Amino acid sequence: MSIQILLTNTEQGLIYSLVALGLYISYRTLDIADLTTDGSFTLGIACSAILTSLGHPVLGLAAALIAGALAGGVTAVLQTKLGVQPILAGIITMTGLYSINLMIMGKSNLTLLRVDTLFRWADGLMPYGTLVLALVFAVVCAVLLVLFLRTQLGLSLRATGDNRDMVAASSINPAFTTTVGLCIANALIAVSGGLLAQQQGYGDLTLGTGMVVIGLASLVIGEVLVGRGGIVRGVVGALIGSIIYRVLTGIALTSNLGASNLKLVSAVIVAAAISWPAVRDKILFYKKRKEADKEC
């Protein structure tokens, strides 16, 4: 793999790390498997691509942020106020967003070749501008997230995912904290999509497919490397995991594994990592039984 490809993958890894940070909030902190992710990532692409093509890249990102938060809000209202199961709430929003994203972009892909993007501006400013800008976005979001999770609202949000029994009995409104969490998570995810569209120079509505699994795979890779426990560790893990996942993608693309098999690999990683505790318990149980059999 050439240095150039490694560089591109690292840039993308930093951009995708916002998805992992979003899932750190919804999946790890709130304990909700939020399938809005696929839709809100694409929503970010659509908002950012259309506004960038009209000459407003910054506005594009701002629109992605707001639209992503709104998408998270819709999912939150469905599950907290209207009694829709969390998984289904995400699927409903994601499905609805499919049409909305097409409406925003007008067609399913849009190239941004002759327009200004934030990354082109950064490249004009300094060498490795794209990498620096992606790094700035990832680090700023990560730091803000850590600081937020330590505030009173952040603590309430973590408690909501950690012990639902406790929450209502401690004057925290779980509907409110869930809504705040899902809005922030999907805002981050949409910004990630928005940045990606500008970095790649095109927006494509199929890019969001399977994003929740990709994000979780990144999160899991990060957890394996830096361990779990503590917010700082979780957030750093999300960042590192995303970069490694993208570099692995790059290797897969240049080898003959083929890009189309990559989603299968992600699915296997996520399934294996999440089922690991259950598998481990089963193995321990059989070991115990075998020993007990021997003793008789």
Added chain:
Amino acid sequence: MLTLTNVSKTFNPGTVNEKKALENLSLHLEPGDFVTIIGGNGAGKSTLFNAIAGSFFVDRGRILLDGDDMTFRPEYKRSRYVGRLFQDPLKGTAPHMTIEENMALAYLRTAKASSAFSTITKKDRDYFAQRLAALGLGLEDRLKQPVGLLSGGQRQALTLLMATLVTPKLLLLDEHTAALDPGTAEKVLELTRKIVSENKITCLMITHNISSALELGNRTIMMDGGKIVLDISGEERAHTTVDGLLEKFRTKTNKVLDNDRILLSE
């Protein structure tokens, strides 16, 4: 302090599983009252707590706390004034958050002039350590440890401290020592007595231990079939023995207090 007027709650109305959990129940507590509640399984003790705390809304009746009508207020709003402990020590704390963060949840929310974005300050931390030290469990040196590492008794003591960190108008204790071993239960009960009397908290406590029901507090209520069947305080209570109370239950309800735990704990 707390006034319940003709409160009724029926579960699964109109079905074969219909259960009248509370029937026209009225209860009035003076400030500083410490009331112990006893009764068999299904007597409506926990339902009464759920009604007061707002886990559900009652079908009929009114619930007033310190003059405020709480009847239709959601649980999370009532819990600003109502502290609650459950039998299960795991219910009251967040296991993956540190002791300090758990206490901050209980404290920052109700502390004056706190915004959604306030964080734990040095001053808060010192205050938490000081309050923890009063428990005498050595938890003040473990502020940064996740609560999941604590034993059941330590977690229940911490929950008690959190519920009273900002003095609540009313404290509900639902058999909060029943899941602990006898030694730990005694210790948590002693802490309860200390914290409640020091802060003059109005308190309702469900217990299956009839001797501690008579020993703790200033008033004892007995429930059966969603109603209060016996309510004793003052002189009358002072002269009541465990056997006497069981006898009163038999005459009032025409049945024996049919609970193993009660019989065993005599």
